[in-house]
Amino acid sequence: MTSALLALAQIISDNVRDIDNVYTQHGLSYPTLNEPNSRSEFPWENDSSLLEKKKLIIAAAAQLIATVHSPVDILKQAAASAYMTAAVGFAADIGLANVLKDVDREGMHINSIAAITNIDVDNLRRVLRYLTTRHIFRELSEDVFVNNNVSSLLVGGAAHNGNDKDSLTRYDDAPVLAHVSLYADEGFHSAVALSPFLRKRDISTTVATPFNMVYKTDLSLFEWFNQPENAWRARRFAAAMTGNAKRFPDHIISDGIGMQSLAPGDVIVDVGGGVGSATLQLYKSFPHQRYIVQDLEEPIRAARKYWNKHAPEALVGDSVKLQVQSFFDPQPAIGAKVYFLRIVTHDWNDTEVRSILANLRAVADKETKLVLFETITRCSCVTSQDQVPYPLLGNLGVGGAGVDTAVNLHMLSLLTGRERTESDFRNLGLQTGWILQKINPGILASISYLPAQV
Ligand SMILES: C[S@@+](CC[C@H](N)C(=O)[O-])C[C@H]1O[C@@H](n2cnc3c(N)ncnc32)[C@H](O)[C@@H]1O
Incomplete structure (x- = not known):
């Protein structure tokens, strides 16, 4: 039998070769880490088989590192990973990527960065070395730093001018x-x-x-x-x-809702929709539906700015309505064709989710569809249903569940919510008068229900 070490290396080399071939066929080289992240993505880069190959590479590479690394170092680095949060948070606080934005080719000396950000030069160097060692920012030559493919994603937001962290709109568009x-x-x-x-x-x-x-x-x-x-x-x-719109390909929302089967004018309610970035994705492809985005006061205020920027015409007619509405209160949009909630139920415990779903069931018609977009959690070990290559974990480790398992702890720390299993979703539906019809798995699963007939 092939050793685990060789099997992991094989998974990496097979999938790397496949991905490289796809880019070559499109006349491109795979983007390097060194280039600032400025090019727009091609639709084919969201192809599910390509994304699957990337997941396998990440899963295998992480497992290979865990296999060859000294266990003591793994534990020490895990325990010290608070410094990653602290360092990247500090870089965001001082707008470091913005400072480096216009010097991408030649870079900026640490003394200049320190002068602009008003941070002690030696301390700044220590943080930057921590980050560049982990591929966030790049040290072009000694003490000269530039953005790279990762750090350039931190560009944006209001210009840094001292202690402006609490200005209301600093993070809009970033x-x-x-x-x-x-x-x-x-x-x-x-x-x-x-x-x-x-x-x-x-x-x-x-x-x-x-x-x-x-x-x-x-x-x-x-x-x-x-x-x-x-x-x-x-x-x-x-x-x-609003970043969810970029992270999750458009088709996840439209396929999950079954947009193709709706008639013009059907009403779709984006419950807890934030600024309505999922609805904007839908509106662009299906402008003849009517949409209502509901959320609390400040997100709806931000939504007005967002829609005025991206699709101002939608607010003029009755295509898109932005509505301040708590999902714990009775639902005013009665008998809509679709109610959907993207990444909302994971914020709440079962009692709270039951209350949200029951409020929607109370106003549902016979044909109303309820669709939740959430991550489906699972065990990390290999089960009889899995077809993952040996010796990967059943959930592909950080390649498959890195973000989800972190978000699950984030929910535990900040809210009463949790990530859920398939049967959790089935039961929450049954308890509130919704029958689970279908789950489309993926980086964001869609879970659709129809009303139970009484
Ligand atoms: C994780 S965010 C998801 C936002 C949006 N669905 C998306 O995918 O971008 C959860 C949303 O629920 C909203 N929310 C929290 N409590 C709410 C309530 N009682 N009624 C309506 N929305 C609420 C938050 O303001 C936030 O916009």
Whole structure:
């Protein structure tokens, strides 16, 4: 039998060769890490077999590293990975990628970066060396830094001019910067309390999450965002969520809803839609439907700006309506053809999700469809249904579930939510009058239901 080590190397080399061939056939070389991430993607780069091959390479490479690395070093690096959050969060805070944006070819000396950002030069160098060692930014020559393919995604947002972190619109149009900043701020602080929270023995405590412990509030994260002093945080969160439009190919939403089978004028409600980036994807391909995007106050305020920028005409007629509406209140859009929720139910515990789904069931027609877009969680070991190449994990490790397993802990730290299994989704439907019809698996699964007939 081939050794695990050789099998992993084989998976990497086979899939790398296949991917390289695809790019060659299109007259391209695979983008290097060194080039700033500026070219737009080609539709064929979202081809599912290509994405699958990338997942296998990542899964095998991570497992190869874990196999050959010293176990002590793996544990020490795992324990020290807080510095990754801290370092990348710091880079986002000081707008480092923006500082380097216009000097991509020749780079900028550390002394100039320090002068512009007003950070001690030696400390700045230490952080940058940490990041460049992990392929975020690049050290072109000693002490001269540039953006690379990864760090250039942090470009954007309002120009850095000192302590402007709390300006309301700083993160608008900068989804990756917003996401990184969110993880490194509320996420990081809450994660610090995860172990004390999980180990707490006093079951009389009413503290719902590590977030509540750290921020000393009884409010849920979204209620807390809704406080006037946190409006900028709500806005940053809304900006972060617009990145989902890029992360998940358009067809996931349209196939999951079954847009082709709808008639013109059918109403589609994007519940907890943020700024409505999923609806914008739909609207561009299916402009003859009517859409309602519902969310809380600040996200809907951000949504107005977002739609005025991307599709102002949609707000003029009745194609797209932006509506402040809590999904815990009775649903005013009665008998819509489709209600969909993208990455919403994972924010809430089962009781809360039941309340959201029951409010939608109360206004559903016989043919109303409910579609959830969520990640489906699973075990990491290989099961009898899996067809993963030896010796990979059943969920492809960080290649398949790296983000999802992190998000699951993020939900545990900040909210009462969780990632769920297929049977969790089936049961939540049954408990609220919805029969699960179909699951389309993928990086974002669609889970569709029809009303149970009474
Ligand atoms: C993880 S985000 C997903 C946003 C959007 N569906 C997307 O995919 O980009 C969850 C959304 O739920 C919204 N939300 C939280 N509590 C809500 C409530 N009670 N009613 C309506 N929306 C709410 C948040 O403001 C946020 O926009």
